Amino acid sequence: MPSTQEQTELDEIEEGLRKLALQQQQLLSRKELLTLLQDFKHSTGFLSSTDKKALTKRTDSTEKTELESIDEQLRDIAEQEGELLNRKEEILCPDQFRPDLSKLNGLGVFVLPRISDEFAITVPPPSFPAPQLTLDFNKLPDSPAPTQCPSCQQFVTTETCRKMGNTVWLLCIMAVMFGCFCGCCLIPFCVNAYKDVVHKCPKCRAKIHTIKRL
Known part of the structure; x- marks a missing residue:
């Protein structure tokens, strides 16, 4: 350890x-x-x-x-x-x-020492499922996800970034209408849950899909 x-x-x-x-x-x-x-x-x-x-x-x-x-x-x-x-x-x-690799056989090849069956280690399969490939762009989550880029046709894990969308501006206008003038109307611009999520290809940098909140 x-x-x-x-x-x-x-x-x-x-x-x-x-x-x-x-x-x-x-x-x-x-x-x-x-x-x-x-x-x-x-x-x-x-x-x-x-x-x-x-x-x-x-x-x-x-x-x-x-x-x-x-x-x-x-x-x-x-x-x-x-x-x-x-x-x-x-x-x-x-x-x-560390195993002793200093001994060579007659062919000049490193020979690992034989491991007894008593010390054999069986590696169990991973407890978590393999990542699922999302080909329907409308079902992409807010976080990076494996998919196939429509531009370069490569299987990649997308990069995500947040940008201001209609939801942020609508909440800001509603806050102003309800009398929030002391900076409270700017709170939606600081909350990622209200922003749109843009998925991009890490290889060709093409935009794959935008998740709009509204």
Whole structure:
């Protein structure tokens, strides 16, 4: 069982892994975009052969340099992820419980020690059901939910944000009509339950559905 200090370090490691995964996804998207742009420039026919050679020569060097920079950043991220995962393994699996992998067989392959049936551990199935995929956008809840984006056709878990809707303005006007002039009419703007919920795709950033309160 990790101590309080180790649990704090584990939380920091998980946060660092999430940030690295986000940076890696952004770099991969940038690399894919540059590759498509490079292919388009090679296949376009709007320029003369002389101009095309000169332009391609200039742009290819720049894009190649940027692609190499992206590859280098991806390698750095992979190294950082490896260091964080190794530290996480050290915390969760101390040396006294870590199997001895120093012995090799004749083929040069690490051999794990045989675990006796007496110490075999059976992992029970999870007690909670698997998340249900919501394909009917009208049935999306107020919280993020798994669905299929209609724009990029990817299966994602939506991102949600709140925005002012008709309900907020109607409650504000009603509060003014009932004589709430001392800032009470602004209370609906601070209550999330009165605001509309917007579901967005985390990959292509397209708006999937808006849950209106009124």
